Structures are given as structure tokens and as C-alpha cells.
Amino acid sequence: MMGEVSVCKIFTFDSAHQLVGHKGKCSNLHGHTYKLEVVLKGKPLVGEGHSDEGFVIDFSDIKATVQESLLDHLDHAFLAMGNEPVLETLVNTGSKVALLSFRTTVENMSAYIAYRLKQASLPLYSVKLWETPTSWAEVLAADIPDEGPSYRLYGGCDCE
Numbered sequence: 001m002m003g004e005v006s007v008c009k010i011f012t013f014d015s016a017h018q019l020v021g022h023k024g025k026c027s028n029l030h031g032h033t034y035k036l037e038v039v040l041k042g043k044p045l046v047g048e049g050h051s052d053e054g055f056v057i058d059f060s061d062i063k064a065t066v067q068e069s070l071l072d073h074l075d076h077a078f079l080a081m082g083n084e085p086v087l088e089t090l091v092n093t094g095s096k097v098a099l100l101s102f103r104t105t106v107e108n109m110s111a112y113i114a115y116r117l118k119q120a121s122l123p124l125y126s127v128k129l130w131e132t133p134t135s136w137a138e139v140l141a142a143d144i145p146d147e148g149p150s151y152r153l154y155g156g157c158d159c160e
Ligand SMILES: Nc1nc2c(c(=O)[nH]1)N=C([C@H](O)[C@H](O)COP(=O)(O)OP(=O)(O)OP(=O)(O)O)CN2
Pocket: 019, 026, 104, 105, 106, 107, 131, 132, 134, 135
């Protein structure tokens, strides 16, 4: 739209996961330092003397919202679909688990993140999630259905 500007804030978080049934090495329990690019879009505020004049949104407000609505839950957690053999042990020994109930591919993770950030009322344009330095997935906010992402859910999410 005329006059709109995109702004981006970048985050990293560390998580473990296991793609049960994968034909290759990702069937093993392993971890990633994920890089998350959150792109917001809007018209910069016009308001003389306002703290946010010229901002689409203050970067520090983006940081606080993404931290609270997402990263506190995912960082240093085991990202679980629910079918991982190690899950019961992790839960019983008090390890941090984010029970997501979908297969934790980077495609599904990026759709989940976009949905959560839309729910947090950010003027989201897109998210790009880097799983490794050479592999990423991107989801546009406009492509997330109102009722949530189209991945298959295997149970309830512990994040609602
Ligand atoms: N389309 C997808 N393919 C793969 C996913 C995924 O989420 N979506 N995930 C994995 C593994 O979890 C893991 O990310 C390994 O990815 P890969 O790029 O193969 O990792 P490498 O370290 O081998 O990367 P190189 O840079 O090629 O060394 C697998 N596939």
C-alpha cells in the first residue's frame, strides 16, 4: 500500500527436535540455532513530538512481543510433536519441552510462528525461519488462514 514501509527484527533461539520417521539424519535427536526474521509492514507514525514518530513500530516493542509470545516458550526447549521416544523422559526429568503437536519441520515451524505473531496483534508481513545457515522457510502472514496453519495436528499445543 502507498506509504507503507517494511521493518525487520532478527532473533535467534536454540532448540532441539527429532523428525521421527525421516529417511535421513534428521530422525536423530539434534539441535539448531534457529534464526528468525520477523518482517512487519505499515505506515510510519505521523505525530509531532510522539515517541514513535517516524516508526512503523518501535524495535524494542517488537522484541518484547516476540520474546513473550514465542521465544520464552521455544528457546532451549525440546520442540515436540508428541511421538518422540525421548519425550516421556524429558518431561519426567523436568527438561523444558514445547509441545507443539505438529511435525517440527522448518515449514511447519515458520507457519506456527507467523500464526502466533498474528495472534499477538503485530502488523506482520512475513516470517523467515533459518533452520541452518543454508536452509530456511518463509511464510507470508496473508497466507495463514484465520483458523490457523494447515499442518496436521496430533494433539493439543501447550502454548495456548
Ligand atoms: N524441507 C525440509 N527438509 C528438511 C528439514 C525441514 O524442516 N524441511 N529438516 C531437516 C533437518 O531437521 C535439518 O534441518 C537438516 O537440514 P539440512 O539442510 O540437510 O542440514 P545440513 O546441516 O546437512 O546442511 P548443509 O548445509 O547441507 O550441510 C532435513 N531436511
